[in-house]
Amino acid sequence: MSDATRSINCTNCGAGLEVLGGGRVTTQVCGYCGAALDANDAYRVLEVWDGMERPSSPFRLGMSAEIDGATYTIIGTLGMQEEYKGRYWDWVDHQLFSPTHGYAWLTVEDGFCVLTRKLRDGPMGEFLTPTEVRRASSPPRVAWKGTSYRYYSTTNWETNYVEGEFNFRPSRGRRGTTVSVMSDDPKDGMLHFLMPEGGDEREIERSHLWPEAPAAFGVDRAPRPHGQHPLQDIRPTFGPFMIAWFAGLSVVSVILAFVVLAIQPGPTRLYSGAPTEIPSELGFTVTDTSKPASLVLRQSLNNAFAGYEVKMTGPDGKVLADTYREISYYSGGSGDDAWSEGSRRQSLNFVPEATGDYTVAVTRDESATHPANLRITFEEGRRNSFWLWAVALLFAVVAIAIPFFGLSRRAGRWKGSDWHSED
Amino acid sequence: MNEHTCPNCGAALPEIFAHARMINCAFCGSSVVREDDVLRKAGEAGEMLDAPELISIGRALRLPQGQFTATGHVRYDYGRGHWDEYHGDLDGALVWVSVDEGDVALQRRLEPAPAGREAFRVGAELTANGLAFTCTEVSNATAVAFRGQLPEPIVLGDTHLYANFAGPGGAIASGESWDGGSSWFIGEWIDPFEVRPA
Numbered sequence: 001m002s003d004a005t006r007s008i009n010c011t012n013c014g015a016g017l018e019v020l021g022g023g024r025v026t027t028q029v030c031g032y033c034g035a036a037l038d039a040n041d042a043y044r045v046l047e048v049w050d051g052m053e054r055p056s057s058p059f060r061l062g063m064s065a066e067i068d069g070a071t072y073t074i075i076g077t078l079g080m081q082e083e084y085k086g087r088y089w090d091w092v093d094h095q096l097f098s099p100t101h102g103y104a105w106l107t108v109e110d111g112f113c114v115l116t117r118k119l120r121d122g123p124m125g126e127f128l129t130p131t132e133v134r135r136a137s138s139p140p141r142v143a144w145k146g147t148s149y150r151y152y153s154t155t156n157w158e159t160n161y162v163e164g165e166f167n168f169r170p171s172r173g174r175r176g177t178t179v180s181v182m183s184d185d186p187k188d189g190m191l192h193f194l195m196p197e198g199g200d201e202r203e204i205e206r207s208h209l210w211p212e213a214p215a216a217f218g219v220d221r222a223p224r225p226h227g228q229h230p231l232q233d234i235r236p237t238f239g240p241f242m243i244a245w246f247a248g249l250s251v252v253s254v255i256l257a258f259v260v261l262a263i264q265p266g267p268t269r270l271y272s273g274a275p276t277e278i279p280s281e282l283g284f285t286v287t288d289t290s291k292p293a294s295l296v297l298r299q300s301l302n303n304a305f306a307g308y309e310v311k312m313t314g315p316d317g318k319v320l321a322d323t324y325r326e327i328s329y330y331s332g333g334s335g336d337d338a339w340s341e342g343s344r345r346q347s348l349n350f351v352p353e354a355t356g357d358y359t360v361a362v363t364r365d366e367s368a369t370h371p372a373n374l375r376i377t378f379e380e381g382r383r384n385s386f387w388l389w390a391v392a393l394l395f396a397v398v399a400i401a402i403p404f405f406g407l408s409r410r411a412g413r414w415k416g417s418d419w420h421s422e423d
Numbered sequence: 424m425n426e427h428t429c430p431n432c433g434a435a436l437p438e439i440f441a442h443a444r445m446i447n448c449a450f451c452g453s454s455v456v457r458e459d460d461v462l463r464k465a466g467e468a469g470e471m472l473d474a475p476e477l478i479s480i481g482r483a484l485r486l487p488q489g490q491f492t493a494t495g496h497v498r499y500d501y502g503r504g505h506w507d508e509y510h511g512d513l514d515g516a517l518v519w520v521s522v523d524e525g526d527v528a529l530q531r532r533l534e535p536a537p538a539g540r541e542a543f544r545v546g547a548e549l550t551a552n553g554l555a556f557t558c559t560e561v562s563n564a565t566a567v568a569f570r571g572q573l574p575e576p577i578v579l580g581d582t583h584l585y586a587n588f589a590g591p592g593g594a595i596a597s598g599e600s601w602d603g604g605s606s607w608f609i610g611e612w613i614d615p616f617e618v619r620p621a
Contacts, residue, residue, distance in 0.1 A: 023505075025503070102615060103524070103525065125591055125592070273621075
């Protein structure tokens with residue numbers, strides 16, 4: 001790098017041009033007349049592109065900023081555009097130069113600032129081309145330094161404005177394709193596989209959001225980002241605190257449910273013995289009408305079933321229930337293959353309307369009988385723990401689902417991807 | 424105790440490393456060549472124009488491969504710019520680190536030579552250490568200045584042909600060719616942001 005030359009006169013129009021780049025600059029484009037000058041050949045005119053319209057960007061040539069201890073200067077500006085089915089996307093690429101850290105790019109798109117650097121040790125062996133993307137049946141993936149990057153988009157770009165210095169040969173109308181991939185973690189940035197048209201040069205670059213760029217370069221009016229950038233780290237609204245909160249509520253609900261079960265009054269035994277010996281009528285007394293009561297039939301049968309007619313009559317002689325209960329229990333297998341279905345317990349739950357003496361007639365079904373011991377009990381004053389179990393389950397589901405809400409927010413980073421399942 | 428003095432001005436030279444064959448006299452700016460432990464003046468050490476530097480002699484740096492301290496520095500001019508080659512100690516091994524406008528590469532001497540002069544052609548391919556390389560750049564460069572101590576004499580002002588070869592996973596090979604000789608190096612790229620003070 002020669003320190004003696006700090007400015008030149010455009011060999012086409014005579015305008016004074018600052019020399020901001022280093023020794024690897026090959027081309028300088030005059031911002032006044034659009035002449036491309038060969039920096040390696042006495043700035044002879046290579047081509048002139050007149051009538052170029054400077055794209056909107058708050059960053060200007062010559063501005064400097066510090067990145068992690070390295071000073072970068074803006075040395076070039078490219079206006080870029082992509083057209084797809086009549087829609088246009090525009091952005092501005094500024095080439096940066098640091099005498100110690102080399103060349104980089106500052107991209108301004110939709111108000112977002114992105115820093116991009118060439119990867120010398122990128123996954124060149126897995127260079128992803130648009131052809132490979134088109135042939136893929138699922139989003140192509142690229143592994144680099146232990147991280148998996150998934151296909152995000154293909155950009156068919158065209159340069160429509162050139163000004164300043166570049167370490168390559170830019171031109172108005174230069175076209176190319178960039179295939180971009182990214183991981184699920186925005187900190188990994190985005191990898192780009194660049195293929196300019198008409199050349200066999202291929203490059204891999206890596207991008208990160210650089211929201212501090214406007215302040216770092218000291219621009220007067222920082223661009224206002226709009227929309228969502230795929231490299232934005234959208235943190236989940238519900239954090240670990242909320243997960244702990246709902247998990248805690250679930251645990252408390254479970255504890256309360258167990259407490260309710262523990263303080264249930266004990267059952268009153270009405271009968272225990274062979275089903276053939278059940279008295280024609282059993283009696284029990286209801287003293288509490290504020291809580292549900294339950295008539296429970298338990299029979300210790302196995303791989304069998306039995307049926308019973310249950311007819312319950314209230315203190316006033318009114319039939320309150322005339323129903324049928326089937327006790328059915330089957331099991332088999334052993335170890336991990338063990339299975340069972342049905343229950344040895346059946347109940348008749350009701351809310352008593354009045355206190356007093358009730359009667360119940362339990363009659364076995366002759367067509368579905370089993371000799372195993374039958375036990376009939378009456379339970380009243382029961383506290384219903386159902387809703388405690390329900391809310392415990394609800395809180396647990398919410399606690400488990402919160403991280404998935406977070407993932408879904410992060411998955412929003414992918415909504416701009418041009419990969420669709422029908423591709 | 425240092426017993427070496429500059430053959431040009433008599434000033435005391437710094438302690439000379441065992442591997443050093445060329446030493447810069449910081450007092451008079453001479454380049455001093457050591458041959459069979461005899462020192463003789465070989466010329467001037469050249470003008471090292473001030474420029475921002477990632478690496479400087481004597482300053483320990485942390486590289487991804489280990490701790491590096493440069494003991495010698497050569498500057499090559501390629502016309503519109505220059506690049507710097509630093510020779511020094513990487514955790515006990517002698518290596519070269521080249522710095523060209525943010526392109527930093529750690530390299531070791533490659534012997535025997537993997538190719539001849541015919542490989543100094545963009546697109547040429549060669550295999551070294553089991554890796555396939557493709558030539559990406561061929562140009563001429565001139566050594567314009569040196570500082571510190573170097574493992575081999577450098578003739579300032581002499582122009583030689585150099586070629587850079589890109590390999591897989593950030594591997595790099597490079598060759599230098601001059602009348603009567605050539606030397607080859609192999610290594611890997613380093614992200615300049617991973618060059619940190621030790």
